[in-house]
Amino acid sequence: MKRLLQPLLLSTATGLLVALADPGYGLQALIWIAFLPLLRCLEPLSPKERCIWGWWSGFVCYLLILPWLLALWDWASGFILIGYVFLSAMLALLWAGWAWCCGWLLKKPSILPLLGAPSLWVVLEFARSSGPFGFSWGVVGYDLHPYVDLAQLASWTGVLGLSCVAMLANVGLYLSWKRKKARFALAAGLTVLAVFVMGSWSRTEVQLRMRQAQHLEIALVQPNIPQREKGDPSNLDTLFARYESLLASILGPVDLLILPESILPTLVLDDGDIREKLLAYATNLQAAMLLGTFTRQEQDLFNSAALVSPQGEVLGTYDKVRLVPFSTESFPFIDWLNELGLQRWIGPLSLGALTPGAGFTPVSLEKAVLGTPICFESTFPGITRSFARQGAQVLVTITNDAWFKESIELAQHFAMGILRAVETGRAFVQVANTGLTGVALPDGTVLLQAAPHQALTVRASVPLMERNTPYVIYGDWFVGMVFLVLLVVTTRGALAKGQSSHPSI
Numbered sequence: 001m002k003r004l005l006q007p008l009l010l011s012t013a014t015g016l017l018v019a020l021a022d023p024g025y026g027l028q029a030l031i032w033i034a035f036l037p038l039l040r041c042l043e044p045l046s047p048k049e050r051c052i053w054g055w056w057s058g059f060v061c062y063l064l065i066l067p068w069l070l071a072l073w074d075w076a077s078g079f080i081l082i083g084y085v086f087l088s089a090m091l092a093l094l095w096a097g098w099a100w101c102c103g104w105l106l107k108k109p110s111i112l113p114l115l116g117a118p119s120l121w122v123v124l125e126f127a128r129s130s131g132p133f134g135f136s137w138g139v140v141g142y143d144l145h146p147y148v149d150l151a152q153l154a155s156w157t158g159v160l161g162l163s164c165v166a167m168l169a170n171v172g173l174y175l176s177w178k179r180k181k182a183r184f185a186l187a188a189g190l191t192v193l194a195v196f197v198m199g200s201w202s203r204t205e206v207q208l209r210m211r212q213a214q215h216l217e218i219a220l221v222q223p224n225i226p227q228r229e230k231g232d233p234s235n236l237d238t239l240f241a242r243y244e245s246l247l248a249s250i251l252g253p254v255d256l257l258i259l260p261e262s263i264l265p266t267l268v269l270d271d272g273d274i275r276e277k278l279l280a281y282a283t284n285l286q287a288a289m290l291l292g293t294f295t296r297q298e299q300d301l302f303n304s305a306a307l308v309s310p311q312g313e314v315l316g317t318y319d320k321v322r323l324v325p326f327s328t329e330s331f332p333f334i335d336w337l338n339e340l341g342l343q344r345w346i347g348p349l350s351l352g353a354l355t356p357g358a359g360f361t362p363v364s365l366e367k368a369v370l371g372t373p374i375c376f377e378s379t380f381p382g383i384t385r386s387f388a389r390q391g392a393q394v395l396v397t398i399t400n401d402a403w404f405k406e407s408i409e410l411a412q413h414f415a416m417g418i419l420r421a422v423e424t425g426r427a428f429v430q431v432a433n434t435g436l437t438g439v440a441l442p443d444g445t446v447l448l449q450a451a452p453h454q455a456l457t458v459r460a461s462v463p464l465m466e467r468n469t470p471y472v473i474y475g476d477w478f479v480g481m482v483f484l485v486l487l488v489v490t491t492r493g494a495l496a497k498g499q500s501s502h503p504s505i
Contacts, residue, residue, distance in 0.1 A: 011053040014038035014252075015060025021143045022065050023415035024408025025278035031143040032121040036308050043178075048301060054099020058092030068407035074228070082363055082381035083326070091138065091501040103111040106178075108493040114175060115323045118167035119482040122160045126479045129380070133325050136379040137412060138420055140166050145418045150192070151444045152199030152206075154422040155469040157382045159476035162419075164482065165195055176295045192277075206425065206443040213463035216368050216394060217255045218429065219287070221246050222437040224455040225264075227402040230433065233265040240264060246457050247281040254287045254459065255367055260433045261292035261398045262303065267313065268293035269306055279312045286310045288365040292374065292398045294318070300355040303329065305372040305398055307363040315365055319357025320374040320381060329365045331355045360386035368393050368464050369427070375399040378430070381423055383469075388424040388472045395420060395463040402434045410436045410452055418444055427462040 017034035020027045038057050042050050069084040076083070080352070101120055105113040121140070130378040141162030145151055153161045166317050172188025183378045194340050223242050243263065250257070268274055268291065282289040288309055295304040295317060302319040323330035331352030360383055362369045371387025371394070378384065378397040388393060397417060401410055414436040421428035427447075428440045435452025439460045450458050 005051045005074055006359055007045065007049065008056075010041035012059035012060055014398065015057040018057075018061045018140070019064035021140075022138065022140055022343075022408075022412065023145065024065065024412045025103045025337065026327075026411070028143045028146050031140060031166050032169050033173065035081040036174055038099065039102070039170065039174040039374075040104070042099055043106050043120055047101060047103070050099045051096040055089075055092045055096035057099070057391065058095025059318065061095075062088035062091050062138060065408075065412075067405045068409035068412075070182050071407050071409075072403060075246055087135075088442045094128050098124055103490070105493060106175075106448045109136050110373055111184070111187070111498070112489050112493050113167070114168070114171055114187065117171045117486055118164045118495070118503065119167075119486040119489065121166060121167045122164050122479060123486060125160055125163055127380070134380065136416065141243050142412075142415050142419060144445060145415050147196075148444045149196050149199040149203055151357055151419065151422050152202040153195050154419050155202065155206075155425060159419045160474060160476075161478050165192060168192075182431060203443045206471070208444060208463065209467060210463040214367070215460050215461045215463055217253060218256045219250045219257050219457055220431045220437050220439075220450070220453065221250075221259045221457050222432060222435060222450055223256065223260070224434050224453055225402065226434075227400070230262075230400070230402060231265055236264060236266055236274075240277070242455065243278070244281075246455060247278075250281075250285065250457055250459075254285055256365065257282055257285070257287050257289040258396060258398065258429065259289070259291040260431050260437075261305075261400045262294060263291055264293070266293075267296060269295060275312075276320075279308060282308065282310050283312070287324040288315065288370070288448045289334045290363075290370065290396060290398070292400075300397075301353060302357060303354055304357075305363070305374055307370065307372075309365070314362075315478045316363035318361060318363055318372045318374070320377065321352055321357045321360060322380060323356050327351070330356070360390065362387055362392040364388055367413045373397050375401075377426075378420055379413070379418065382475070384420045384424050384428075385472050385475065386424075388468060390427055390467075393425065393466055394462055395424065395426050397428070398432075400433045401436075405434075406453060410434070414438055414449070418446065423469065423471045425467060425472070426465050429460070429462060452453060 014035055014037045015247055021031035021034055022454035041053060066088060072080045082443045098120055102117045105116045125139050130178050144162045144166060168188045168191055172184045175184035223246060225239060240444060265276060288307060290305060290307050292305055295302045305318045307315045328351055363373050369391050371392030373383050384395055414430055416441040417428045417430050421442055422444040427442055427443045431437050436449060438449035439447040439462060442465055448458060448460055450456055
């Protein structure tokens with residue numbers, strides 16, 4: 001019983017601590033010690049047991065990070081419960097792989113585990129965030145976004161560099177306790193200190209460039225419309241009246257009005273009456289308008305961000321490229337599944353209805369070039385990097401998020417955008433239907449964060465930045481580097497098979 005109870009408690013503790021350190025719960029400081037219980041239980045276990053308890057720890061963590069999926073019960077009924085548990089279980093498989101290898105590394109001599117365990121974690125996080133079904137929720141690096149000076153590392157390495165720092169701290173503390181040698185914690189601590197000092201200097205440079213940059217005056221509109229009302233065409237007049245009320249409250253000079261994703265249950269650009277009335281507000285303020293709407297080209301339906309001039313001219317549209325998998329936007333094999341009757345069980349939603357756009361192309365108004373990742377796209381560093389490489393001076397994400405009601409998803413989503421600002425050296429603006437609407441500056445400072453679940457407008461002045469960060473220029477070089485470190489560590493570990501696991505170094 002003791003052999004079962006101890007790893008159960010320790011692995012559960014790590015799952016709980018890592019989840020509480022997630023931006024949705026706001027206890028980010030816990031990430032510095034969150035993996036200590038799991039590390040404590042791994043060494044004496046067999047490889048099979050390490051996989052089991054590593055998986056369990058990850059499963060607990062994701063169950064606590066992703067409960068917002070259950071808000072989709074209204075639309076998908078019991079299917080969403082199956083999807084929630086299945087997704088958590090699948091994501092936890094990477095924890096199982098990490099635990100199996102980490103337990104082996106912890107028995108190796110010298111500093112091999114201190115280098116190998118964080119490197120492996122970074123490689124696994126990169127793997128699960130990549131590909132057509134990539135998923136970025138729960139990446140450890142997001143937990144460090146409140147530590148603004150430390151977060152500057154992301155301008156070089158992307159968010160995964162921050163994951164490496166957090167894991168290095170955990171492994172260093174554990175090794176110092178286990179081997180009774182302070183040098184492991186000291187090495188990890190000095191690394192964190194060096195990142196902090198370099199980040200503080202880098203942040204000063206970014207702030208200087210922000211002061212010297214031109215600024216764009218923006219007004220953000222958060223209508224706070226529940227999802228069921230938002231998608232019902234019979235509510236069109238009522239919904240439009242809400243937008244009219246909010247737009248009428250905006251006074252004074254402004255360069256750009258920004259409305260959220262798919263604002264009305266109509267094709268706004270093709271609906272002459274709605275379009276004319278809506279753009280009258282932009283004309284009165286002599287401001288461009290960025291809005292979300294569905295657009296149609298022949299048989300293809302797109303989720304689009306449309307930029308319109310004060311004179312009503314469409315300056316450009318961006319069609320969402322990275323559609324949400326297993327959703328109304330994209331669903332693998334949906335035609336075949338519908339033949340089997342899936343749509344009858346799911347309910348009123350039309351699954352897999354959208355076509356992906358052609359590429360991550362910015363849109364431009366007279367004063368600025370805008371990168372416009374839509375909703376889910378802001379969770380992927382590579383997408384905002386692509387916009388920046390093509391000349392975007394500011395990042396503007398329009399999103400809905402009403403699907404997830406008052407859940408922690410709102411805070412998680414905005415936290416990812418904060419790191420997108422640091423990675424690209426661009427201000428990040430998020431305009432959400434129900435929240436969170438806010439602005440993060442290029443140094444990761446949150447300029448404003450509007451109250452969620454309220455109908456409101458807010459204004460901000462954001463810098464237009466052109467200088468590319470090392471991450472924008474070189475991409476995921478850091479992942480390649482830690483992968484090489486991992487290869488060296490595992491090779492040395494295999495050659496060191498017969499050595500003591502606790503030698504002096």
